[in-house]
Amino acid sequence: MTKKTNTELIAKEIEEKILNLEYKPGQIITECEISNKYNISRTPCRDIFQKLKSIGLIDSIPFKSNFISLLDFDIIKQSIFMRTTLEKEVIKNFVQIATPKDLIDLEYNLQLQNLLIKDQFNPEEFYKLDCEFHKIWFNTTNNLFIWEQIDKAQAQYKRFRMLDIVEVQNFEAIVEDHKLLISFIKNKDLVNIENHITSHLNSGIKRLQAKISSELSLYFK
Amino acid sequence: MTKKTNTELIAKEIEEKILNLEYKPGQIITECEISNKYNISRTPCRDIFQKLKSIGLIDSIPFKSNFISLLDFDIIKQSIFMRTTLEKEVIKNFVQIATPKDLIDLEYNLQLQNLLIKDQFNPEEFYKLDCEFHKIWFNTTNNLFIWEQIDKAQAQYKRFRMLDIVEVQNFEAIVEDHKLLISFIKNKDLVNIENHITSHLNSGIKRLQAKISSELSLYFK
DNA sequence: CAGTGGTCTAGACCACCGA
DNA sequence: CGGTGGTCTAGACCACTGG
Numbered sequence: 018m019t020k021k022t023n024t025e026l027i028a029k030e031i032e033e034k035i036l037n038l039e040y041k042p043g044q045i046i047t048e049c050e051i052s053n054k055y056n057i058s059r060t061p062c063r064d065i066f067q068k069l070k071s072i073g074l075i076d077s078i079p080f081k082s083n084f085i086s087l088l089d090f091d092i093i094k095q096s097i098f099m100r101t102t103l104e105k106e107v108i109k110n111f112v113q114i115a116t117p118k119d120l121i122d123l124e125y126n127l128q129l130q131n132l133l134i135k136d137q138f139n140p141e142e143f144y145k146l147d148c149e150f151h152k153i154w155f156n157t158t159n160n161l162f163i164w165e166q167i168d169k170a171q172a173q174y175k176r177f178r179m180l181d182i183v184e185v186q187n188f189e190a191i192v193e194d195h196k197l198l199i200s201f202i203k204n205k206d207l208v209n210i211e212n213h214i215t216s217h218l219n220s221g222i223k224r225l226q227a228k229i230s231s232e233l234s235l236y237f238k
Numbered sequence: 239m240t241k242k243t244n245t246e247l248i249a250k251e252i253e254e255k256i257l258n259l260e261y262k263p264g265q266i267i268t269e270c271e272i273s274n275k276y277n278i279s280r281t282p283c284r285d286i287f288q289k290l291k292s293i294g295l296i297d298s299i300p301f302k303s304n305f306i307s308l309l310d311f312d313i314i315k316q317s318i319f320m321r322t323t324l325e326k327e328v329i330k331n332f333v334q335i336a337t338p339k340d341l342i343d344l345e346y347n348l349q350l351q352n353l354l355i356k357d358q359f360n361p362e363e364f365y366k367l368d369c370e371f372h373k374i375w376f377n378t379t380n381n382l383f384i385w386e387q388i389d390k391a392q393a394q395y396k397r398f399r400m401l402d403i404v405e406v407q408n409f410e411a412i413v414e415d416h417k418l419l420i421s422f423i424k425n426k427d428l429v430n431i432e433n434h435i436t437s438h439l440n441s442g443i444k445r446l447q448a449k450i451s452s453e454l455s456l457y458f459k
Numbered sequence: 460c461a462g463t464g465g466t467c468t469a470g471a472c473c474a475c476c477g478a
Numbered sequence: 479c480g481g482t483g484g485t486c487t488a489g490a491c492c493a494c495t496g497g
Contacts, residue, residue: 022485048464058487060281063465064288071292080464080494095383102327103320162316162391170387243466269483279468284484301475301483 024061027051028068035074035085036175037141038183042236045084046075072172087238088176090229094222096174100167101218104151105211107163111154112205119157123199126150130192140182144175150195180236181221184228190220245282248272249289256295256306257396258362259404263457266305267296293393308459309397311450315443317395321388322439325372326432328384332375333426340378344420347371351413361403365396371416401457402442405449411441 031051034040052062066083069075076086111119130146133139148168155164181187194217201209229237252272255261273283287304290296297307332340351367354360369389376385402408415438422430450458 024485047462049462059489060486064485066464067285077464078495081496082463091380092383095381098327098381099324099384099387103323106319106323159312160316160319162313163320166320166387166391169390170383245466268481270481280470281467285466287483298483299476302477303482 023055024057024064027055027057027061028065031065032069032072032074033141035069036172036179038176038179040085042085042087042176045082047083072169074172086173088236089173089238092173093177096167096170097218097222099170100174101215103163103167104154104218105214107158107160108154108202108210108214109207110158112202112207112210115154115157115202119153120199120203122153123150123202126153127192127195127199130188130195134188134192138188140179143182143188144178147191147195177225178221180233181225184233185224187220187224191217194220244276245278245285248276248278248282249286252286253290253293253295254362256290257393257400259397259400261306263306263308263397266303268304293390295393307394309394309457310459312459313394314398317388317391318439318443320391321395322436324384324388325375325439326435328379328381329375329423329431329435330428331379333423333428333431336375336378336423340374341420341424343374344371344423347374348413348416348420351416355409355413359409361400364403364409365399368412368416398446399442401454402446405454406445408441408445412438415441 031040040046048059048062048066051057051065052059066075070077070083073092074086075083077083126146126149130143130150133143133146152161152164155161194213198210198213198217201213225233252261261267269280269283269287272278272286273280287296291298291304294313295307296304298304347367347370351364351371354364354367373382373385376382415434419431419434419438422434446454
């Protein structure tokens with residue numbers, strides 16, 4: 018059992034509500050509101066806001082108000098580019114040194130994804146599986162630190178992903194992508210892997226682009 | 239003039255002392271010591287420690303003590319790999335779109351580096367110039383967010399760099415590297431750029447490796 | 460002016476370590 | 479048991495916004 022303080026739990030809860038889009042981008046969130054709601058004083062409340070600001074989920078207008086940060090298409094593009102570039106390089110390495118166990122782990126994760134989309138679909142659960150899937154190559158190539166950095170850089174992108182999943186209902190396409198990727202990895206087909214990673218990580222943009230300037234525009238900068 | 243609170247200034251000061259190696263890796267640093275020294279209470283002190291922990295410059299043994307984090311060779315290798323990979327990709331882009339102004343800026347920065355090593359050498363000033371130099375391609379390719387992420391990931395690496403500069407006195411080699419790089423960029427010589435970036439960013443490891451297991455070993459994990 | 464954030468003090472209580 | 483960190487409360491004062 019992981020040890021968590023009350024404040025950490027609350028921070029996590031709020032973070033998840035932001036990532037879920039339960040708190041909408043642009044929505045104002047006050048310290049007062051949180052400290053009343055969870056019955057805590059300002060010090061822990063401040064810690065929470067500080068943390069969420071540091072990962073870019075909350076922005077503030079000094080001396081006025083805090084609000085859920087708007088999505089920034091430019092930052093999302095950069096984080097996708099960053100991730101694509103790193104992941105391609107890491108996976109190149111991975112195919113050279115992947116053990117049978119790694120391949121089995123990938124397949125296993127894929128089966129779980131299949132199960133999830135057939136059974137009771139749950140965006141958060143799916144997102145978690147997807148992360149675990151990609152994490153495998155960072156782990157075996159001994160690049161977990163890089164994975165952590167990517168993860169930290171992706172607070173913006175996560176909300177975008179969630180929009181993608183819930184708005185476009187694309188989970189089947191994602192699973193299909195993963196399936197293809199595994200086959201390329203097994204064949205050590207570097208060229209296809211590179212192309213596939215690029216298109217896989219960029220597919221969200223393609224799917225969502227149309228909606229960004231219309232119905233979702235108020236969530237963006 | 240930038241507006242800074244007292245606490246932020248203190249945090250910055252301590253951060254710099256850590257990066258300078260004025261606070262040695264492994265050295266114990268207590269909240270008590272800081273709050274007395276700067277005459278502040280525990281809340282701001284805690285903020286400072288929290289910040290430094292979050293960027294990996296301070297580690298703690300729970301309920302016992304905080305100490306300046308040890309350098310971790312594995313993390314340093316990963317952050318160099320991360321940076322090399324991203325920077326190669328960005329610079330490929332840069333050579334396609336660089337304006338004359340960009341090239342002049344690079345040259346200008348190089349001249350300042352030259353001046354610095356001939357005149358009064360100052361490691362921190364040199365480090366800053368070096369950052370500005372590399373930042374140029376991230377800026378014009380519209381990838382400043384990525385540069386920020388790299389910077390954040392490099393708290394460990396920065397101390398390593400400082401060791402490199404002060405222990406090995408390598409500044410002339412670095413300036414020479416930069417000079418070569420500019421010429422490759424002007425010629426849009428992609429192959430040489432890639433190789434050069436890789437060797438440039440990895441040169442610190444080569445230079446320091448011998449000392450890591452001997453005289454500097456107590457700074458490492 | 461009230462409301463909010465920004466910063467800080469003073470002090471409390473608990474968990475854990477090591478002498 | 480004393481020292482340290484880990485967490486939190488209560489409340490203070492200031493800076494700034496906007497009605």
